[in-house]
Amino acid sequence: MEFDFLPKLPKPDLDDRTFKDLVDECILRIPRYCPEWTNYNPSDPGITLIELFAWLTDQMLLRFNQVPKRNYITFLEMLGVRLQAPTPAMVDITFYLSAALPNTYTIPVGVEVATVRTETEEAIAFTTDRPLVIDKPYIRHFLTSPTVDQIPQILRDRFTNLWTMRSEGDWYGRELAFFDEQPQPGNSFYLVFDGECEGNVLALQLKGEAATATGINPDAPPRRWEAWNGVEWVSVLLRESDDSTKGFSFSELAAQGINPLQGADVVLHLPQSWPVTTFTAYQGRWLRCIYTSPQSYQPGYSSSPRIVGLSVRAIGGTVGASQSELIRNEIVGESDGTPGQTFQLQGVPLLSRRDDEYLLISPPGGIPQRWQEVNDFANSGPQDLHYTIDSRTGTVQFGPLIREPAQLQHQTQFRGFAQTGITHSMLQNPALSNELERQYGAVPQRGSVIRMVAYRTGGGRKGNVQTGTITVAKTAIPYVARLINHTPARNGSDAESLEDAVIRVPAMLRTRDRAVTPEDFEVLTLQAGMGAVSRVRCLPPTSTKEAGTIRLLVVPAANTDVLSRGEGMEPELLNLSPQLRSQILAYLDERRLLGVQVKLQAPEYVGVAVQTEVALEPEYNNPTAQQEMLWKLRIALYRFLNPITGGHEGKGWPFGRPVYPSDIVTLFQQFPAVRYLGVVQLFELRYTGQTWVRTLPQNPVIDPGSLGLICSWQNNRLRSGHVVNLIQ
Numbered sequence: 001m002e003f004d005f006l007p008k009l010p011k012p013d014l015d016d017r018t019f020k021d022l023v024d025e026c027i028l029r030i031p032r033y034c035p036e037w038t039n040y041n042p043s044d045p046g047i048t049l050i051e052l053f054a055w056l057t058d059q060m061l062l063r064f065n066q067v068p069k070r071n072y073i074t075f076l077e078m079l080g081v082r083l084q085a086p087t088p089a090m091v092d093i094t095f096y097l098s099a100a101l102p103n104t105y106t107i108p109v110g111v112e113v114a115t116v117r118t119e120t121e122e123a124i125a126f127t128t129d130r131p132l133v134i135d136k137p138y139i140r141h142f143l144t145s146p147t148v149d150q151i152p153q154i155l156r157d158r159f160t161n162l163w164t165m166r167s168e169g170d171w172y173g174r175e176l177a178f179f180d181e182q183p184q185p186g187n188s189f190y191l192v193f194d195g196e197c198e199g200n201v202l203a204l205q206l207k208g209e210a211a212t213a214t215g216i217n218p219d220a221p222p223r224r225w226e227a228w229n230g231v232e233w234v235s236v237l238l239r240e241s242d243d244s245t246k247g248f249s250f251s252e253l254a255a256q257g258i259n260p261l262q263g264a265d266v267v268l269h270l271p272q273s274w275p276v277t278t279f280t281a282y283q284g285r286w287l288r289c290i291y292t293s294p295q296s297y298q299p300g301y302s303s304s305p306r307i308v309g310l311s312v313r314a315i316g317g318t319v320g321a322s323q324s325e326l327i328r329n330e331i332v333g334e335s336d337g338t339p340g341q342t343f344q345l346q347g348v349p350l351l352s353r354r355d356d357e358y359l360l361i362s363p364p365g366g367i368p369q370r371w372q373e374v375n376d377f378a379n380s381g382p383q384d385l386h387y388t389i390d391s392r393t394g395t396v397q398f399g400p401l402i403r404e405p406a407q408l409q410h411q412t413q414f415r416g417f418a419q420t421g422i423t424h425s426m427l428q429n430p431a432l433s434n435e436l437e438r439q440y441g442a443v444p445q446r447g448s449v450i451r452m453v454a455y456r457t458g459g460g461r462k463g464n465v466q467t468g469t470i471t472v473a474k475t476a477i478p479y480v481a482r483l484i485n486h487t488p489a490r491n492g493s494d495a496e497s498l499e500d501a502v503i504r505v506p507a508m509l510r511t512r513d514r515a516v517t518p519e520d521f522e523v524l525t526l527q528a529g530m531g532a533v534s535r536v537r538c539l540p541p542t543s544t545k546e547a548g549t550i551r552l553l554v555v556p557a558a559n560t561d562v563l564s565r566g567e568g569m570e571p572e573l574l575n576l577s578p579q580l581r582s583q584i585l586a587y588l589d590e591r592r593l594l595g596v597q598v599k600l601q602a603p604e605y606v607g608v609a610v611q612t613e614v615a616l617e618p619e620y621n622n623p624t625a626q627q628e629m630l631w632k633l634r635i636a637l638y639r640f641l642n643p644i645t646g647g648h649e650g651k652g653w654p655f656g657r658p659v660y661p662s663d664i665v666t667l668f669q670q671f672p673a674v675r676y677l678g679v680v681q682l683f684e685l686r687y688t689g690q691t692w693v694r695t696l697p698q699n700p701v702i703d704p705g706s707l708g709l710i711c712s713w714q715n716n717r718l719r720s721g722h723v724v725n726l727i728q
Helices: 019-033 044-066 067-078 250-255 408-421 424-428 498-511 518-529 576-591 622-639 662-666
Strands: 090-097 105-107 114-116 125-129 132-134 139-143 164-166 172-176 189-194 200-207 223-228 233-235 264-270 277-279 282-291 306-322 326-335 342-344 359-362 384-389 395-398 400-404 437-439 451-458 468-471 480-484 533-539 547-556 597-601 605-616 674-677 682-687 692-697 721-726
Touching: 019 044, 044 125, 090 125, 090 132, 125 326, 132 306, 139 172, 139 282, 139 306, 223 264, 277 547, 326 342, 408 662, 498 518, 518 533, 518 547, 518 576, 547 576, 576 597, 605 622, 605 662, 662 674
Parallel strands: 547 597, 605 721
Antiparallel strands: 090 306, 090 480, 105 132, 114 125, 114 468, 125 306, 139 189, 164 172, 172 306, 189 282, 200 264, 200 306, 223 233, 223 282, 277 282, 326 451, 342 395, 359 451, 384 395, 400 437, 468 480, 533 547, 605 674, 605 682, 682 692
């Protein structure tokens, strides 16, 4: 291992003799020890033996000169630096019930699900992090508003004296309009629910008359479903196919032979944080539908949709899961009563332990004791029930016994007693002479059975699986028909390497675990992510109003292996998840100065599309070679225009740096097969909410002063947009 990134201070080798120096030294000693030997030519067998042993000695000296690097690593150990264990990928798993249940149903914590095992890939297991409660929801209020506001101000109750709720919770009555008689964009209606429905998948059934035509395009209805998560309104309609009403176009259902009076469902995936909130005089969990401005080429509502019945049922739920396997009640071993003894857990690497994951030690004939895990034994006394676990190797260790030299102990006692006036003769007390050792942490009694109640193993980049790949339940789950992940897994990272630790330690010593300077916040944010953060940038304040506010741009880590396969990355991979946001903020909150406010946000991503023509060398004048070369050029674009692997250094595209055609020319010129290039055109891609729109060519693509990151999106997948054609 070479520490090329360390300062290059002048330092000699411990032994700087070379192979030639060793051979010359041996030849110079021949007249002294063997004067009869007079032939020093390389052809002499004796000279051959000298060169052989000089070569062996040179190899040993090469290893001997590695001692300073080993000492450097030893210093890291003395500082208490440990290699970080892998970080598990996080994902949301949606469970769909076989049928709506009459009572509340709970899927317990620790349910294991996995990807499909193939001939070439092992199944990747995930475990749910908390129980999932699928409740029976009730609609309490149906409210309408002429305008859409962040905080609803003007609400009209449409149920009162008009509709009746049946015993099973269904509402029915005379025709009821959603919006104004002449609907205007911004018209909205609200549904207020009762029940513990956080994270549930609701099927909202609406019944209407077939004659109530609305005039919209049923394949692209101008409406938006949202739920209040306590902070903002978030979208809850996963895809358009989940709306069987076609945007409340009951006439379309009748044309398909479906009776609208029997109802059609709108399937909504509620956020996992869906708190009870009070707006005006109404309290509950809030859901709303907004009439949005239709596209210029599409019609809007000519009249308000009307319904005669409304009901809701829970058909599933979504819960967070981590890439891990739960191991319970593992017998670690039996104590022999010696200090510092170690044991090995079977599952490695270990994930961060939770409150219910600990060692339970059962003394012979005694009551089992719960012991506490600590980072080290520096503050542990002889009676403290402490132990340590190396998450990377799975090694469990109990407190060591440290023996101090008797001379040092006596000198320390002599100075201490001299200051208190105690005579030197008292040092001869045998009781004092025996105090030459110290126990750090208690030692389990001989014969005690050591058992790990529970721990989780897993983690790594392999857990960053794509959307729709987690479909297998490792154990049967009652009432669950199927499961799937509608979003890709994210934030999984491999274990820290020694090279990464060597780079991390100088920054750790500089920050001293306190966030003061912008560089401190960047370093600590990377540490807080525990491998889940790829890049971070601390922005300077733009005005005096932001004094005391730290703004951090965070780029989450993502699995970039798909780039080498010629595939794009899902846009959701670069979203800053609530779990990662909370984890970073909690870590920084303990280390920031009082009065400093930390704000996390994702960078503003700007898409880039590249269009050019490439001429190849004559030897590539066959279809197979041309297609292979085009594939390599596309892979190069995928990697180059990427926030994680992009840029000329391959460490992610620099914050705010524009893209120039010369960058693409330089990239393609690295391939010997490229003879010359045509005109390189760059197009900016802007996301409109559903698709990426390409603008006119411009140079540079973004303003150099922008704080956005350059990446590439196209067709809802993260990639370098490209139109690369061959010049024949």
